[in-house]
Amino acid sequence: MSMIEIRNVTKRYGTATVVDNVSMNVEKGEITVIVGTSGSGKSTLMRMINRLVPITEGQIFVGGQNVIDVEVTELRRKIGYAIQGHGLFPHRTVAQNIATVPQLLDWDSARIAKRVEELLGLFNLDPATFADKYPHQLSGGQQQRVGVARALAAEPELLLMDEPFGALDPVIRGKAQDDLLAIQKQFGTTIILVTHDMDEAFHLGNQIAVMSQGRLLQCSTPEKILTEPADPFVQQLTGTSDRALKLMSLLPLKESMAPAKSGLAYALPQSLSLRDALAEMIWQGVDEAAVENGEKAAVGSISMSRLLELGRKA
Amino acid sequence: MEETLAVRKLDRLGVVLVAGGIAATALLPFIYVKANRIAAGKPMLLTQLLPQPSVLILLVLLIATALATLFLRNAFIRLALGTLCLAGLIAAIGLTATAATPPSSTVARMTPGGSFWVLFGVIGLIISDALVKIRLTPWMRVAALVAYAALLGICLSSGLLDSLSILREFSTRSAQFWTEAYSHLLLAFGSLAIAIVLGLPLGILCFWVPKLRAIVLQTLSLIQTIPSLALFGILMLPLGYLATHVPLAADIGIRGIGTAPALIALVLYSLLPIVANTVVGLEGVDPSVRDAAAGMGLTRRQILTGIDLPLAFPVILTGIRIVLVQAIGMVTIAALIGGGGFGIFIFQGLGQTAMDLVLLGAVPTVFFAFSSAVILDAVIDSIRGSAA
Numbered sequence: 001m002s003m004i005e006i007r008n009v010t011k012r013y014g015t016a017t018v019v020d021n022v023s024m025n026v027e028k029g030e031i032t033v034i035v036g037t038s039g040s041g042k043s044t045l046m047r048m049i050n051r052l053v054p055i056t057e058g059q060i061f062v063g064g065q066n067v068i069d070v071e072v073t074e075l076r077r078k079i080g081y082a083i084q085g086h087g088l089f090p091h092r093t094v095a096q097n098i099a100t101v102p103q104l105l106d107w108d109s110a111r112i113a114k115r116v117e118e119l120l121g122l123f124n125l126d127p128a129t130f131a132d133k134y135p136h137q138l139s140g141g142q143q144q145r146v147g148v149a150r151a152l153a154a155e156p157e158l159l160l161m162d163e164p165f166g167a168l169d170p171v172i173r174g175k176a177q178d179d180l181l182a183i184q185k186q187f188g189t190t191i192i193l194v195t196h197d198m199d200e201a202f203h204l205g206n207q208i209a210v211m212s213q214g215r216l217l218q219c220s221t222p223e224k225i226l227t228e229p230a231d232p233f234v235q236q237l238t239g240t241s242d243r244a245l246k247l248m249s250l251l252p253l254k255e256s257m258a259p260a261k262s263g264l265a266y267a268l269p270q271s272l273s274l275r276d277a278l279a280e281m282i283w284q285g286v287d288e289a290a291v292e293n294g295e296k297a298a299v300g301s302i303s304m305s306r307l308l309e310l311g312r313k314a
Numbered sequence: 315m316e317e318t319l320a321v322r323k324l325d326r327l328g329v330v331l332v333a334g335g336i337a338a339t340a341l342l343p344f345i346y347v348k349a350n351r352i353a354a355g356k357p358m359l360l361t362q363l364l365p366q367p368s369v370l371i372l373l374v375l376l377i378a379t380a381l382a383t384l385f386l387r388n389a390f391i392r393l394a395l396g397t398l399c400l401a402g403l404i405a406a407i408g409l410t411a412t413a414a415t416p417p418s419s420t421v422a423r424m425t426p427g428g429s430f431w432v433l434f435g436v437i438g439l440i441i442s443d444a445l446v447k448i449r450l451t452p453w454m455r456v457a458a459l460v461a462y463a464a465l466l467g468i469c470l471s472s473g474l475l476d477s478l479s480i481l482r483e484f485s486t487r488s489a490q491f492w493t494e495a496y497s498h499l500l501l502a503f504g505s506l507a508i509a510i511v512l513g514l515p516l517g518i519l520c521f522w523v524p525k526l527r528a529i530v531l532q533t534l535s536l537i538q539t540i541p542s543l544a545l546f547g548i549l550m551l552p553l554g555y556l557a558t559h560v561p562l563a564a565d566i567g568i569r570g571i572g573t574a575p576a577l578i579a580l581v582l583y584s585l586l587p588i589v590a591n592t593v594v595g596l597e598g599v600d601p602s603v604r605d606a607a608a609g610m611g612l613t614r615r616q617i618l619t620g621i622d623l624p625l626a627f628p629v630i631l632t633g634i635r636i637v638l639v640q641a642i643g644m645v646t647i648a649a650l651i652g653g654g655g656f657g658i659f660i661f662q663g664l665g666q667t668a669m670d671l672v673l674l675g676a677v678p679t680v681f682f683a684f685s686s687a688v689i690l691d692a693v694i695d696s697i698r699g700s701a702a
Binding site for chain 1: 600602603605606607608609610611612613616621624625
C-alpha cells in the first residue's frame, strides 16, 4: 500500500481551476519532488495533503486513511511541515521552536529536551550554543536547518516541504540538500518536496512529478523523465543541452563498473556518479581508472569508452 | 587640534536654549507679588531680587550650566549641572516667595512669572538632552523619572515651596485635591481598561474580517472628529432619558451628567488607537510564520494567543500609550459635565480669573501624562529590544 494516494484531486477557486484532476502515489520512504513553474498548482497540491487548502473534489489518503476523516490539527501534527523562509517563530528560542509540535502532543519535558538536543546535533548545531538563541541571531542556512529540525521534531513519517531551500545561496543550498538526503536515509522519512528548480529535483527525487497549469504531466523516476518525457513541456523543463550529463549524474559508478583490473595507476571512489567519474577522468587525463571502496580496496574498473557508451541515448 | 575644534564648535541646541534662557531672565518677571488672589501682581525681574543669597547662587549655577551647555561635550557633567541648577531654581522661587510674603498674611499670593517657567523648561530640556545622550536603558529612564519625581517630592514636603501661590491654593483644598486626583486617575485608567477589553477583540475581528475593518475604522475615526465637549453634550440626552425611564440605570449611577457620560466619551475616543493598532500589529506578523504554525497543527486560538498577539504586542502597546496620555489630558474637560478630576480646579480658576488655581489643576495633569508616557515608552522599548 502506498504511503500517500492522491485520487482525482481538483482544486477550484471560483471558476479558476488551480489543480486539475491529479492522481499520483507516493511510496513509503521515498522522496517525491513536485516541480513546475510558479502558478502550476504544485504548492496547492501539496497543501491539500495536510488540508491547509480544502480539497474541492477527489480524495487524498495518508497511510490508508482519508485525510478528511482525521481531525485537522491531529492530521497536521503527524505530518512534518517546512516552508521557504523557514517560518520560525521570531519570539521563541531555537529550542522552543523545535519543541513546538512535541509540546502540542504533550510529550514530557525530559523527552522533548532529549529530542531537541538530538536534532540540533544531527543538523550540526551545537546545542550549548544554539538552543537559547533567537532566530534573528542565526544565519540563513542555520535558520533553514532549524526549520527542518522543527518539522522533524515529532518523528513524523511524512514530511512536506515547500521550496525549503529557495532562500539559500547556491553553496549553502547544495550542502542543505545533501544533509536532507543523509537525514532522510537515517530516519526513512517519506518526503514530498515542492520546487521550481529542476536540478534540485534531479538531485533529491526518487520520483519526480512535473506539473503545469494545474495538470500533472508526468510522474516517474528521474531517468524516465529524462529519457522518456511524456510531454514537450517536460522536455523543455529538463533541458536538452546537457541531458547526457544529467542522466549520467543519476547513475552510480558502483553499478556500471567493469571487473577489477591490475596495473591501473589512478583510482576513483565507488560512491561517485558516472558524471563525476567522467569529469574526474577528463581532468586527470586518464583513459582507464580503478574503482575502490571506502577501505581503498579495488572493487572494479572503468574506462573512458565505457563511460561514453553509458551516456549515450538508450 | 581636535580638542580646540571641539571647544570652538558650539552645541547648536545649546545656543538656542541658552539664548532663550538669557532673554527670559532679562525681560520676563521671575515672580509676581500679589496682595491677594485676583489683584494685579507686582512683577519682579530676577535681577531685581539680587541681594538675596538664593538668587545669587541661582545666577552662578545658571551661568555655569549655560557655559557647560555651550562648550562641554560630556553629558554627565551637563546632567549634574542641570540637575543642580533645577534644584537651585526651585529653591530660589520658594525662598524669594517666602521673603516677599508679608508675615502672617494668608491672602497674599506669590506666583512664578514667565522667566521662572522658561528657565524651568530650558533646564528641563538640557537635562533630557543629556539623558538622551547618555543612552539610558528603558528601565534606567523610569529610574531617572522616579529620581526627579522624588526630588520634587522632597521640595514639596520640606515646606520650601509653601509660600508659593499654587501651594497656598493646595493647602486650602488639600482634601478635595486628593479626591479629584483619585477620580481623575480612575476615569483615565478605567476608560483605558474598558477600551482595551472592547477594542482588542474588535481589532482582532477587524483583522480576520476585512469587510468589517473599513466600517469599524471609519466609524471610530468619525467619533474622533467630534469635539469632546460636543460629544459630552450628545451623550447627555440619551443617558438622561435612560436615567429617568429605566430605574435600574439610575440605580447603577447612570445620569445625563457626571461620571457616566464622561466615561463613555473617553472610551469612545480611546477605541480608535487601540483597534487600529491591533489591526496594524497583526498585519505586521510575517504570514509565513502563521502558515508554518497552521501547518504544524496549532489551533486557531493557539495561533492567536501564542503567535499573533505576542508578535503584535509592541504595536498594540503603542496604541495603549497614545490612549492613556490622551485620556489623562481629556479627563480635565469631563469636569465641565460633573465628571470630576483636576479639570474642576482649572475651570474654577478660569471662572475666577485665578491663574494659581488653574495651575493647581494643570500641573498635576501634565505630570501624570508625562510620567505615563515615559513609563509606557520604557515598557515598549524593552519589549522591542528583547524581541528585535
